[in-house]
Amino acid sequence: GNSVTQMEGPVTLSEEAFLTINCTYTATGYPSLFWYVQYPGEGLQLLLKATKADDKGSNKGFEATYRKETTSFHLEKGSVQVSDSAVYFCALTRVGNQFYFGTGTSLTVIP
């Protein structure tokens, strides 16, 4: 079956610290992988995506690389800001299929 496992939270970091949120997946075939972000009181919005092995998605200083050999799609940012405080969801989908989301990781960045 298809599933996503992501790092348990909550995560608390100081401003300018390095961020890693781990995500691993199980899927048949060749899924597309996503990171979504949810700010308080809002819906989820796409942060970045990768559609095939070795692709790197990037946006707003965040990066994630599609690693087929380790079935992973870890989210990283070199220097977090207070405005990055949010809940981050890893997700996968395949053509014609539903989206499978991880449980979400809450990030709080303190000044």
Place this chain on the structure above:
Amino acid sequence: DAGVIQSPRHEVTEMGQEVTLRCKPISGHDYLFWYRQTMMRGLELLIYFNNNVPIDDSGMPEDRFSAKMPNASFSTLKIQPSEPRDSAVYFCASSLRGSGSAGELFFGEGSRLTVL
């Protein structure tokens, strides 16, 4: 461009009342998803449609929940009768997937339901 539009944004009702949540997907999108989000259970897929046809409703909690998509620009999620445990934020999301495209999901801002 207008995104996914949901209404109402907030709904407070009493147990036993009927609740109808509405969604207008992004024009041209061929998939529509209804999710429920709670602190305890996280983000749960309730049902999704492809070209207005329900594809998978296995996530619908029970017979009190029903969803329809009468046309490509409108969907409803109805709860009748509502119960306090239905209190949650309900999200609608749409996607353009066509054939051979995994697409991405675009979420509405959600409908926060409180059942007293």
